[in-house]
Amino acid sequence: MKVLAISGSLRQDSLNTRLLKAIADSVDENVSIELFDLADIPFYNGDLDGDTKPAPVQALLDAIADADGMLIATPEYNYSVPGVLKNAIDWASRPAFNSVMRGKPTGVISASMSHTGGVRAQVHLRDILLATLTPVYLAPDFALASAHTAFDEQGRLADKNTRDFIQQYLSGYTRWAASQ
Numbered sequence: 001m002k003v004l005a006i007s008g009s010l011r012q013d014s015l016n017t018r019l020l021k022a023i024a025d026s027v028d029e030n031v032s033i034e035l036f037d038l039a040d041i042p043f044y045n046g047d048l049d050g051d052t053k054p055a056p057v058q059a060l061l062d063a064i065a066d067a068d069g070m071l072i073a074t075p076e077y078n079y080s081v082p083g084v085l086k087n088a089i090d091w092a093s094r095p096a097f098n099s100v101m102r103g104k105p106t107g108v109i110s111a112s113m114s115h116t117g118g119v120r121a122q123v124h125l126r127d128i129l130l131a132t133l134t135p136v137y138l139a140p141d142f143a144l145a146s147a148h149t150a151f152d153e154q155g156r157l158a159d160k161n162t163r164d165f166i167q168q169y170l171s172g173y174t175r176w177a178a179s180q
């Protein structure tokens with residue numbers, strides 16, 4: 001199974017990107033998780049959204065089309081998703097209700113330095129994905145709180161309970177995604 005991982009943060013030391021990398025390093029060999037970098041995606045502009053898309057947008061569309069599912073890790077910015085992530089979804093969501101995202105089984109997780117772990121952004125993200133007919137994995141939320149303290153020096157999740165929780169989330173997600 002090929003899973004496209006998208007971090008909603010462009011930051012070099014992003015905790016969401018770190019979380020996705022830690023997950024990618026720990027999955028079974030029958031699952032591959034590849035990270036897509038949103039840094040080069042321009043602001044959505046309908047004038048650019050013709051048959052020929054900006055190259056980074058086309059790369060995103062191709063990567064989504066080619067994947068069996070998506071795993072999105074979002075920061076929370078002012079109780080919602082960062083504009084960078086919403087912008088990428090806006091590009092990928094066209095044509096409306098019939099885009100590459102339609103029917104693509106997607107997991108939503110978050111990491112934040114706060115105690116709430118980004119859960120409010122997850123709620124918004126699920127709602128945004130509904131608008132694109134993207135099915136979202138239903139499971140107890142995985143939200144990494146105080147994420148700046150959560151990784152060891154090798155970039156692994158330091159706490160065993162947290163590692164077990166994400167493993168459980170992932171095995172549930174991959175089982176569900178394969179059945180879609």
Ligand SMILES: Cc1cc2nc3c(=O)[nH]c(=O)nc-3n(C[C@H](O)[C@H](O)[C@H](O)COP(=O)(O)O)c2cc1C
Pocket residue numbers: 009010011013014015016017075076077078079080111112113114115116117118147
């Ligand atoms: C503009 C802005 C708004 C933020 N608002 C929230 C917020 O509402 N809730 C929250 O938990 N964290 C908030 N944060 C903190 C981020 O979630 C935190 O810095 C997180 O580590 C960012 O993700 P990253 O490490 O992947 O870049 C905000 C950060 C920024 C820059």
